[in-house]
Amino acid sequence: MLFLGCSTAAQQNRKPAPTDVVATVGTASITLEEVDEKALQEPASSFGSLRLAQAIYEARRAAADEIVGNRLLDEEAKRRGIGRTALFEQEISSQVTGVTDAEHQCLCTGPTPSACRARVSIRSGPRFGSCSHGADGGRT
Numbered sequence: 332m333l334f335l336g337c338s339t340a341a342q343q344n345r346k347p348a349p350t351d352v353v354a355t356v357g358t359a360s361i362t363l364e365e366v367d368e369k370a371l372q373e374p375a376s377s378f379g380s381l382r383l384a385q386a387i388y389e390a391r392r393a394a395a396d397e398i399v400g401n402r403l404l405d406e407e408a409k410r411r412g413i414g415r416t417a418l419f420e421q422e423i424s425s426q427v428t429g430v431t432d433a434e435h436q437c438l439c440t441g442p443t444p445s446a447c448r449a450r451v452s453i454r455s456g457p458r459f460g461s462c463s464h465g466a467d468g469g470r471t
Contacts, residue, residue, distance in 0.1 A: 354395050356402035361395065369394035 349364035370390035378386035401415075408418040 353391075354399050356399055357406055359402060361398050361402070363391075365398060366391050366394045369398065 347363050349362060349367070351363045352360040353363050353366055354361040370387070370393065373390045373393070375386065378389055381389065404415050404418060408415045411418065413421075
């Protein structure tokens with residue numbers, strides 16, 4: 332679980348310390364130092380025209396989200412007595428199907444790839460979206 336708290340006006344002016352806890356997963360704490368190790372690896376260009384303070388916030392938020400997600404995966408894998416890779420396979424990979432050659436052709440051809448991409452639906456059960464170029468592999 333992630334717990335966030337409010338602080339008083341006096342606390343808001345305090346400079347955060349590397350040892351400050353910024354998130355908690357179960358009983359494990361995630362420190363600002365751990366988040367910054369990941370966040371500060373992100374290229375500045377990833378944040379476009381954001382002000383530096385906002386870019387740092389966004390990098391820290393994304394890093395904290397990833398760290399929390401990984402910790403949650405680790406805890407669930409441990410609870411089930413399997414590795415994270417096996418958990419990912421059971422819960423994610425086994426549910427995803429690949430793109431067919433016809434779908435790939437549709438995504439890569441046409442007036443512009445994005446125009447065609449917009450016309451291909453995400454798979455919904457055994458049905459597929461149809462392609463504006465007729466490349467739906469006979470599945471309509």
